Amino acid sequence: MQMMDAIVKPAPGPGLELRQVPVPVPGPGEVLIKVHKTAICGTDVHIYNWDPWARLHIKAPMTIGHEYVGEIAQLGAGVTGLHVGQRVSGEGHITCGHCRNCHTGNIQWCKNTSSVGVDRDGAFAEYVCIPASNVIIIDESLPEDVVAFFDAFGNATHTALMWDLVGEDVLITGAGPIGIIAAGICKYAGARRVIITDINDYRLDLARKMGVDAAVNTAREDLLEVMRQQKLVEGFDIGLEMSGNGAAFRQMCSVMRNGGKISLLGLGNKPIEVDMNDVICKGLTLQGIYGRKMDNWHQMSYMVQGGLDLTPVITHRFHYTEFEQGFAAMNSGKSGKVVLDWTKK
Ligand code: NAD
Ligand code: ZN
Secondary structure (H helix, E strand, C coil), X not given: CCEEEEEEECCCCCCCEEEXXXXXXXXXXXXXXXXXXXXXXXXXXHHHHCCHHHHHHCCCCEECCCEEEEEEEEECCCCCCCCCCCEEEXXXXXXXXXXXXXXXXXXXXXXXCEEECXXXXXXXXXXXEEEHHHEEECCCCCCHHHHCCHHHHHHHHHHHCCCCCCCCEEEEECCCHHHHHHHHHHHHCCCCEEEEEECCHHHHHHHHHCCCCEXXXXXXXXXXXXXXXXXXXXXXXXXXXXXXXXXXXXXXXXXXXXXXXXXXXXXXXXXXXXXXXXXXXXXXXXXXXXXXXXXXXXXXXXXHHCCCCCHHHEEEEEEHHHHHHHHHHHHHCCCCEEEEECCCC
């Protein structure tokens, strides 16, 4: 049996361990991918910290991680249309293909989803194995450091491109990595003003590097005053909720214009209260966003090839053997995306 390095949750409890595990063997219809680079997602941090969500969802021992880029190492029986050596990433939601949403192309709403690095072994390893239908071919022109977090870029793309953004004023609540990426997408897609809020100055500074028109610390700054400075007359046309925080969502509803549209990505760790009078009397549209649409993968490649530069969101790069430093950076709140290199030292 061939063995490989992998970052593993060895047993229930906090922390992760770098250990040797067997290289997966691709079954019929599956593809084995040699991992080049990975990125750490907030979900991985929940798993590292062993918070209540992780305790409920993670069955140790398992390899974690779902944001990655690599190359095809081996094809399982019956796989056609792909070849060894091809640069690839993978859609992390493995869907059933049989439910109503799968049949209509809305795989993001499959009721039988299983997630790479959460429900099955993940990509923080030298090799990961996924169904061929989840393989995404990545053009050689795209920088691997950025493709490493296309999974998160996909969440941002799905949320931001839910609405027509041309000439619109956009409020993003939450300048985490996904909020900052979404800000870049909104500017790229032709929004007039993009204003982002957070309570973390380090992250607001990162958002400024991505070209937002204003980055507002709502713990001490008045958003209404910033709106006046930015010449917003009737309120925001579009809202992207990316904090999972109730106060941020309530503030968003209060500053939307009548008829405004909100997409909701942020997942809170408790139920959120909202003034329904804002939603009803303003005629707001609320759209929940889960995962990515398969088409988002194409949009992401084309946006990067068209000049969308996401490198400002990368704040740390480590070798996979230094993964503890990567998780410490993520836990410090002073990070954007953390990229791990899986080439052998
Ligand atoms: P993150 O936790 O790094 O970022 C959230 C940001 O919100 C933080 O910077 C935090 O300081 C900020 N925040 C907290 N309180 C705030 C307030 N009152 N006002 C404004 N900002 C506030 O998360 P991320 O990785 O960027 O992901 C964004 C959100 O999307 C998270 O909630 C995550 O769980 C969620 N998510 C959802 C999906 C999905 O499929 N729906 C997928 C990925 C991530
Ligand atoms: Zn399905």
